[in-house]
Amino acid sequence: SQELEQSPQSLIVQEGKNLTINCTSSKTLYGLYWYKQKYGEGLIFLMMLQKGGEEKSHEKITAKLDEKKQQSSLHITASQPSHAGIYLCGADPTSSGGYQKVTFGTGTKLQVIP
């Protein structure tokens, strides 16, 4: 089964600083998702990457996919307290791309200190 490892597991940064979260897959990536979760709440979809080298941005958050390394990175520029939460990467484990389910990593907990 596919496993997703996220690093770091937790991160504390000062407001205004940049940060990067990594997600590495044990198997070929056919689709990589990034979600954000506030403690005790549901997941908020951030973006999905499908092609090697693809890069997407949403406000101050940028994600890249490196298919060869089976890895994705999420970069936040000029972090704000509103960025605090748990960031989860997820992958579609099927080569057919049927999107029947998502396999998730264990998450990276981000705290932003004002």
Place this chain on the structure above:
Amino acid sequence: DTGVSQDPRHKITKRGQNVTFRCDPISEHNRLYWYRQTLGQGPEFLTYFQNEAQLEKSRLLSDRFSAERPKGSFSTLEIQRTEQGDSAMYLCASSHRDSWSTQYFGPGTRLLVL
């Protein structure tokens, strides 16, 4: 609010009791997914429906678990003879045929089995 809704948001029950959760997906979303999330972990896939058909069930879904989506709209997840190990957040998500890959999550139902 037109997002995915779940009811109840919290449930405390005694071991051995049955519980039922409800999920209302976004209108016209054909697919509906159930996930389970324990503390410090990412969500784990349980099952999904396309319209009223249950197309896949995870091995995590023991015989005590049953899910239905009788009219292809809302879904229920029932756990019979609850065990302490069932304590978790149960998340529901839905997606539309035009974008299967984007799953929208509800706020979750937090279950505590005493």
